[in-house]
Ligand SMILES: Nc1ncnc2c1ncn2[C@@H]1O[C@H](COP(=O)(O)OP(=O)(O)O)[C@@H](O)[C@H]1O
C-alpha cells in the first residue's frame with residue numbers, strides 16, 4: 001500500500017539531488033573552463049608582449065627578420081603571425097595559424113574547430129613615434145585544453161553517476177525509515193477498525209434481535225413505541241452493514257488471501273440484473289443487461305459480485321424515476337470492460353476524483369438517500385484493484401454517469 005508513496009519519495013529525493021548535482025557540476029565546469037582559458041590567454045599575452053616589444057621598425061613599418069628565433073615558442077602547438085596595420089601578413093612562425101579573418105584591434109579570437117585555436121592579438125607600437133604599426137597574433141592549439149575538458153566531463157559524469165547510485169541506496173533506506181512510523185500507525189489503525197467492527201457485530205445483532213422480539217407482539221405496546229422499535233431495527237441493520245463494510249475494507253487493505261476461481265462474468269451480471277429488477281421497477285427505472293457471449297474472468301466470485309452490486313445499487317439510487325440503467329460487457333484483447341451506464345443525477349467534474357474516497361458522499365446524496373455510507377465505491381475500487389483491474393468514471397451533472405470496470409480476461 002505504501003510502496004507507491006515510498007517510490008514517489010525516492011524519486012523526489014533523487015530528482016532533488018540530481019538537480020543540485022547538475023547545478024554543481026555545471027558551475028565547476030564553467031569555473032574550470034574559464035580559469036584554464038584565462039591561464040592560456042595570460043601565457044599567450046606575455047609571450048606576445050615580449051615578442052612585440054622586441055620588434056624592429058623602419059619608416060613606420062614593422063621589420064622582422066625571416067630567421068628570427070623566438071624563445072619559449074612551442075612551434076608544434078603555437079604560432080606567431082605579424083600583420084601590418086592593413087591586415088597583411090608580414091611573417092608567420094609556427095604552424096598553427098588562425099584561418100579566421102584578421103581582426104585589426106586588440107582582441108582574443110577563438111576558432112572552434114579545424115583546428116581549434118585561441119589567438120590573442122597584441123598591438124605593436126613603434127616606440128620612436130608612439131604610433132600603432134601592426135599586430136602580433138599569438139595562437140595556440142586548443143586540442144590539449146579540450147582533452148583536459150573532456151577528462152573533466154568524464155570525471156564529473158562518472159562522479160555524478162556514482163553519487164546518484166549511492167544517494168539512491170541511501171534514499172531507499174531513508175524512505176523506508178521515514179515511512180516506517182506511518183506504516184506502523186496505519187497498521188494499528190487498520191487493526192483497530194477490524195477489531196472494532198468485529199466487536200460491534202455481536203451487540204448490534206443483540207439489539208436487532210431484541211427489537212425484533214419486542215415487535216413480535218406489537219399489540220401489547222403503544223403504536224409510537226412500535227415505530228421506535230422499527231426504527232431501532234432499521235438503524236441496527238444500517239450499522240451492521242457499515243461494520244461489515246469496514247471489516248471488508250480492512251481485510252482488503254491487509255491483502256488477505258481469498259480463493260480465486262473461474263467466474264462466468266456474463267452469467268453473474270445477468271443474474272445480478274435479474275435480482276435488482278424488482279427494485280428498479282419500484283422506482284420506475286429500466287434496467288437492462290446487454291451481454292450475450294460468455295466472458296470468463298478469474299477471481300473471487302463473492303467479491304466480484306459485491307463490486308457490481310455496489311455499482312448497480314448506486315445507479316438505481318442516483319437515477320430518478322423514468323431513467324434507464326444499462327449493464328454491458330465488452331471484450332478488448334486481454335481485457336473485459338463492464339460498463340454500467342445510468343441517466344441519473346451525475347457527478348460534478350470537481351467531485352469525480354473524490355467519489356472513491358472512504359465515507360465521501362456528495363451533499364445531494366446525503367439528503368437524497370440515507371441508506372448509504374460512502375463506502376460502496378471505495379470497496380468496489382479495492383476489489384477491482386485486488387483483481388488487477390481498475391474502475392474509470394465519466395459523468396455529467398444531471399446527464400448521467402458511466403462506470404467502466406476493466407478486468408483481466410481468463
Ligand atoms: N451512479 C452514480 N450517479 C451519481 N452519483 C454517484 C453514482 N455513484 C456514486 N455516486 C456518488 O458517489 C458517492 C459515493 O458512492 P458510494 O461510495 O457508493 O457511497 P454511497 O452510495 O453509500 O453514498 C455517492 O454518495 C454519490 O454522491
Ligand SMILES: [Mg+2]
Pocket residue numbers: 310313314372374376377
Ligand atoms: Mg453506494
